[in-house]
Amino acid sequence: MTTQSEQDHRPVIVQKYGGSSLAxxxxxxxxxxxxxxxxxxxxxxxxxxxxxxxxxDELHALSKAVTKGATPDPREMDTLLxxxxxxxxxxxxxxxxxxxxxxxxxxxxxxxxxxxxxxGSARIADIKTDRLRRELDKGRIVIVxxxxxxxxxxxxxxxxxxxxxxxxxxxxxxxxxxRCEIYTDVEGIYTTDPRLTxxxxxxxxxxxxxxxxxxxLGAKMNPRSIELGLVYDMPIYVASSFSNETGTLIHxxxxxxxxxxxxxxxxxxxxxxxxTVRGVIDRPxxxxxxxxxxxxxxxxxxxxxxxxxxxxxxxxTFTTALASVEKAAEVIESDSTVxxxxxxxxxxxxxxxxxxxxxxxAPGYAAKMFSTLSEVDVNIDMITTxxxxxxxxxxxxxxxxAVQALHDAFELExxx
Ligand code: ASP
Ligand code: MG
Numbered sequence: 001m002t003t004q005s006e007q008d009h010r011p012v013i014v015q016k017y018g019g020s021s022l023a024x025x026x027x028x029x030x031x032x033x034x035x036x037x038x039x040x041x042x043x044x045x046x047x048x049x050x051x052x053x054x055x056x057d058e059l060h061a062l063s064k065a066v067t068k069g070a071t072p073d074p075r076e077m078d079t080l081l082x083x084x085x086x087x088x089x090x091x092x093x094x095x096x097x098x099x100x101x102x103x104x105x106x107x108x109x110x111x112x113x114x115x116x117x118x119x120g121s122a123r124i125a126d127i128k129t130d131r132l133r134r135e136l137d138k139g140r141i142v143i144v145x146x147x148x149x150x151x152x153x154x155x156x157x158x159x160x161x162x163x164x165x166x167x168x169x170x171x172x173x174x175x176x177x178x179r180c181e182i183y184t185d186v187e188g189i190y191t192t193d194p195r196l197t198x199x200x201x202x203x204x205x206x207x208x209x210x211x212x213x214x215x216x217l218g219a220k221m222n223p224r225s226i227e228l229g230l231v232y233d234m235p236i237y238v239a240s241s242f243s244n245e246t247g248t249l250i251h252x253x254x255x256x257x258x259x260x261x262x263x264x265x266x267x268x269x270x271x272x273x274x275x276t277v278r279g280v281i282d283r284p285x286x287x288x289x290x291x292x293x294x295x296x297x298x299x300x301x302x303x304x305x306x307x308x309x310x311x312x313x314x315x316x317t318f319t320t321a322l323a324s325v326e327k328a329a330e331v332i333e334s335d336s337t338v339x340x341x342x343x344x345x346x347x348x349x350x351x352x353x354x355x356x357x358x359x360x361x362a363p364g365y366a367a368k369m370f371s372t373l374s375e376v377d378v379n380i381d382m383i384t385t386x387x388x389x390x391x392x393x394x395x396x397x398x399x400x401x402a403v404q405a406l407h408d409a410f411e412l413e414x415x416x
Contacts, residue, residue: 009044009133011044011177012043012044012045012175012176013178013179014168014169014172014177015034015035015045015181016047016168016180016181017047017049017184017241018164018184019051019053019055019088021183022092023052023053025091029095031092031183032096035141036096036101045141046132046136046141046142046172048144048167048168048171049085049088049143049145050146050147050164051088051147052087052088055084056161059084060081075119077119077120078122078155078156078158079156081148082107082108082147084147085107085146086105088145089107089143089145090105090143092105093105102138102139103140103143104141105144106142106143106144106145108144108145108146108147108148108150108167109148109149111142112127112130113127113148113149113170113171114149114150114151115151115157116157117151117157119158122159124167127170129175133175144171146163147159147163163222165224165225166225169225169228169232169236173232173234179235180234180236182236182238184220184241187202187243187245188203188239188245188246188248189214189250189265191407191412191413192403192407193403196268197407199404199407200412201413201415202248203248205248205249206249206264207251207252207264210355210356210357210388212230213389214265214355229252233252235251236249236250261356261410262359262365263354263358263359263365264356264357265412266353266406266410267352267355267389268352272319272320272321272351272396273320273324273345273346273349274318274319274320274382275319275325275344275345275346276316276317276343276345276346280314280341281339281340282309282313286314287316289338290338291304291318293332293335293336294328294331299320299327299328299331300320300321301318301320303318303319303391303393304317304318304384319393322347325345325346326345329345348397349395350395350399351391352391352394353389353390353391355389357388360388366383368409369392369406372405373392373402373405375405376402378394378395378405379395379398380392380393381395
């Protein structure tokens with residue numbers, strides 16, 4: 001038996017528009033024009049929208065005001081937050097209808113998005129596309145409220161801040177779309193943060209793995225949506241919602257040519273905190289003894305460095321998100337069973353990484369990165385690498401100088 005969704009139908013395109021592109025009625029109409037243009041290409045269009053402008057922040061602020069600062073009930077909070085995206089999805093459907101195009105808005109639950117029950121950061125478990133498919137088959141443009149779904153309990157959940165991207169990629173996968181298009185307030189993915197060097201270049205394409213490193217390390221994209229794209233091999237096109245400039249295609253195929261660049265980009269994360277536990281008595285179990293309490297307290301640890309000891313004691317250093325530094329120090333001071341002399345925190349650091357799949361099996365790139373940094377007098381505090389990334393921790397006020405030097409050294413302004 002074939003279900004309706006398995007029958008032949010027009011190609012599906014999923015488009016997602018961010019909140020900064022939908023901040024007022026005029027902008028909603030501008031986006032509506034883009035949606036209409038796409039649907040006139042003869043494809044089925046599913047649109048995912050975020051909440052208008054800063055309205056999600058405003059809903060957070062309202063809840064805080066009402067609870068007088070106490071943590072709001074998570075179920076009520078999720079239902080409240082889900083309303084932001086309902087505003088834009090319904091207004092967009094109205095705008096399209098007002099211009100003579102058949103459209104329908106669907107909330108996350110109406111669009112069949114099933115999640116687990118973790119309020120505030122729910123994960124999508126399954127998408128039942130029957131309703132969506134029926135609407136498309138009626139020739140309608142379907143507007144789905146991003147960032148929300150339905151738990152088995154029947155309660156509304158939200159997927160975490162910035163997760164409308166995740167909704168969009170998941171819907172693209174579920175509807176077997178040709179690709180997922182993310183329209184936002186930037187023109188695409190750049191070799192590095194354009195605010196750091198005017199030589200930053202927009203990339204025509206980037207691999208999922210590379211994008212994942214760039215996203216986690218600072219480039220503006222929700223990493224969960226990239227992970228979904230990677231796992232299901234769903235190409236994601238990122239472009240501006242304000243212009244018609246070509247954006248960046250994030251994809252899983254080979255780069256167009258074997259002569260691809262070895263280094264694709266430089267990622268920056270300014271929010272790095274450092275903890276050094278000095279004079280740790282070196283015996284089996286110290287790493288676990290220090291890190292387990294942090295994991296239990298929900299503090300994520302990133303770069304870890306531990307020296308071998310010569311006198312039976314060692315320094316154990318790791319980084320966390322800047323916002324977690326104080327908490328991390330407190331957890332170690334109160335919960336760790338390890339013997340040590342003192343805990344020292346640092347909050348003036350940043351992470352600069354050179355990213356590129358071409359670096360796999362190509363020696364010499366780490367050396368080039370370090371010598372470039374030394375030539376401009378940037379001191380490297382910590383180093384860590386993966387197959388496609390070399391990461392250094394440096395002082396935050398050295399970031400611009402470091403990025404400019406690395407961008408030049410790896411010739412990232414050139415396309416070949
Ligand atoms: N409106 C939600 C947020 O601001 C989801 C999103 O924008 O993707 O986090
Ligand atoms: Mg938003």
